Amino acid sequence: MTKVAIIGVGYSGYAPLTPHMSFKEMMFEASKRAYTDAGINPRTDVGSFICCEEDLWEGISITDEYVPDQLGGAQRAVCTVSDDGLVGLINGYMQIKSGLTDVVVVESHSKLSNVLSQGDVTRMSFEPYYERPFLTAETAVALEMRRYMFERELDDDIPAMVVAKNKKNGLGNPRAPYSAILSMDEVLSSPMVCEPLRKAHIPEPADGCSVTVLASEEKARILVDQPVWIRGVGWFSDTPWVSQRDFSKAVYAEGSSKMAYKMAGVNTPAKHFDFIEVDDSYGYKELQHLEALGVYTKENIKRAVEVGETDLRGPLPVNPSGGKISLGDMVEANGLVRVVEAVLTLRGQGPRSLRGAKHALVQSWRGPPTASGSTVILEV
Amino acid sequence: MSLPDGLRNTSQAKNWVDSLPLSYKYSAGVSGQRFAEGLKQGKILGSKCSKCGETFLPPSLYCPNCFVYSSEYVEIPPYGEIYSFAEADGKAIALIRFQGVTGGLIHVVKRPSAGKLKIGLRVSAVFRPAEQRKGDLTDIEFFEIRPHT
Numbered sequence: 201m202t203k204v205a206i207i208g209v210g211y212s213g214y215a216p217l218t219p220h221m222s223f224k225e226m227m228f229e230a231s232k233r234a235y236t237d238a239g240i241n242p243r244t245d246v247g248s249f250i251c252c253e254e255d256l257w258e259g260i261s262i263t264d265e266y267v268p269d270q271l272g273g274a275q276r277a278v279c280t281v282s283d284d285g286l287v288g289l290i291n292g293y294m295q296i297k298s299g300l301t302d303v304v305v306v307e308s309h310s311k312l313s314n315v316l317s318q319g320d321v322t323r324m325s326f327e328p329y330y331e332r333p334f335l336t337a338e339t340a341v342a343l344e345m346r347r348y349m350f351e352r353e354l355d356d357d358i359p360a361m362v363v364a365k366n367k368k369n370g371l372g373n374p375r376a377p378y379s380a381i382l383s384m385d386e387v388l389s390s391p392m393v394c395e396p397l398r399k400a401h402i403p404e405p406a407d408g409c410s411v412t413v414l415a416s417e418e419k420a421r422i423l424v425d426q427p428v429w430i431r432g433v434g435w436f437s438d439t440p441w442v443s444q445r446d447f448s449k450a451v452y453a454e455g456s457s458k459m460a461y462k463m464a465g466v467n468t469p470a471k472h473f474d475f476i477e478v479d480d481s482y483g484y485k486e487l488q489h490l491e492a493l494g495v496y497t498k499e500n501i502k503r504a505v506e507v508g509e510t511d512l513r514g515p516l517p518v519n520p521s522g523g524k525i526s527l528g529d530m531v532e533a534n535g536l537v538r539v540v541e542a543v544l545t546l547r548g549q550g551p552r553s554l555r556g557a558k559h560a561l562v563q564s565w566r567g568p569p570t571a572s573g574s575t576v577i578l579e580v
Numbered sequence: 581m582s583l584p585d586g587l588r589n590t591s592q593a594k595n596w597v598d599s600l601p602l603s604y605k606y607s608a609g610v611s612g613q614r615f616a617e618g619l620k621q622g623k624i625l626g627s628k629c630s631k632c633g634e635t636f637l638p639p640s641l642y643c644p645n646c647f648v649y650s651s652e653y654v655e656i657p658p659y660g661e662i663y664s665f666a667e668a669d670g671k672a673i674a675l676i677r678f679q680g681v682t683g684g685l686i687h688v689v690k691r692p693s694a695g696k697l698k699i700g701l702r703v704s705a706v707f708r709p710a711e712q713r714k715g716d717l718t719d720i721e722f723f724e725i726r727p728h729t
């Protein structure tokens with residue numbers, strides 16, 4: 201079976217507000233960049249187009265009807281995956297791996313600034329009888345956060361250190377609108393939203409579109425000098441019942457990474473990667489995810505943060521892009537946004553300290569109230 | 581991308597606002613019906629798998645482990661423990677877990693008059709008077725800390 205590579209990436213938006221552009225124009229701009237990057241013409245060279253989006257965020261249902269033209273996919277094979285962008289990438293990977301086609305375009309976007317009922321859309325995703333009456337996204341997160349910190353015996357300063365680190369990492373990333381130098385005191389004194397969750401822990405909403413072009417090995421070697429190989433993929437879901445989950449663990453990240461490690465032959469994840477992009481929502485999620493990925497343990501995760509092991513210049517940089525904390529929450533696009541960041545870094549177009557990086561992992565989580573997510577292993 | 585000619589101010593950026601009222605009803609189903617009837621009688625019901633014996637709350641027609649019918653509904657004593665809690669606007673929401681049960685209930689916990697809420701505190705369900713119950717989770721008014729436990 202052929203190997204699968206990412207041969208082009210493109211993006212657009214990545215801003216709190218994009219009033220001058222429709223979501224279709226944002227997709228057009230991002231895909232135009234990705235096609236230029238890959239050196240392809242979408243009207244003649246692409247076998248299949250995949251968009252990742254969720255009708256409720258779009259404000260329009262059956263959204264797959266509204267996506268072909270602006271991707272160069274008019275009257276072609278187009279479908280929508282109603283999930284995080286990383287799941288779309290994995291679907292594209294499988295289409296090529298199976299020999300169905302040799303070039304696939306995967307797109308995902310957010311136009312959150314157009315969503316006037318963001319809280320209600322999130323609330324609609326809660327189970328209506330047992331969970332919706334008492335939960336909001338913030339309450340559900342605060343419940344898990346408190347339990348995780350209780351079990352790991354973490355003080356408030358640990359998630360605050362993660363937030364400060366990722367805000368700072370973002371300053372080196374021209375695509376990260378929410379980057380900043382933020383002191384721990386500023387995080388710890390930011391308004392309490394739902395104790396123990398503070399405003400500064402919560403990724404801010406952003407608009408943006410990410411596009412990747414995937415190709416078979418044969419095509420990739422013809423088209424580009426620097427293919428980024430997809431070596432392993434995995435996806436996984438924990439129980440849908442918030443009340444039945446183990447709040448100390450990200451079971452979905454553990455399951456999806458195990459699947460990806462097996463495929464890629466990764467036996468010691470703690471030593472394998474030059475950098476990692478994980479979902480870093482609310483600070484503590486970065487830690488919970490790193491444990492689930494097997495790169496840290498519940499015994500050494502606290503120390504890793506305290507001594508700066510996961511800093512940009514530490515032994516294992518985590519979220520060198522600035523993460524969701526700096527890039528913003530782009531809902532279904534979050535995973536694909538981070539793939540674009542990882543690809544650019546592996547090509548030497550990311551942070552200077554990571555030039556020469558060869559192995560990367562990207563992990564995503566679909567956000568509250570879900571317990572599902574994916575992992576992708578990349579290599580140059 | 582360049583802006584259209586003349587558009588140099590975001591206040592000129594056109595958008596279109598629409599709002600659709602959407603309403604749903606959700607069928608409680610076999611297990612939901614049993615749970616709701618239980619609440620009306622002042623009981624918390626879980627489902628027990630005939631194969632692995634695990635008891636689940638919320639109850640379900642099927643066991644997620646074995647993929648077989650849950651044969652039995654069991655009454656769960658209304659005494660639980662705070663697994664975690666979140667506080668906002670002077671109100672505390674907690675996940676209450678019960679001994680020997682997978683899952684639990686998310687509900688309001690009444691703050692103690694003295695001392696603070698803590699993970700691990702034992703709580704009990706306070707039901708509304710029978711004539712006020714409707715078969716939904718508000719039939720439990722709140723959970724309260726059990727003294728001296």
Ligand SMILES: [Zn+2]
Binds near residue numbers: 629630632633645
């Ligand atoms: Zn069973």
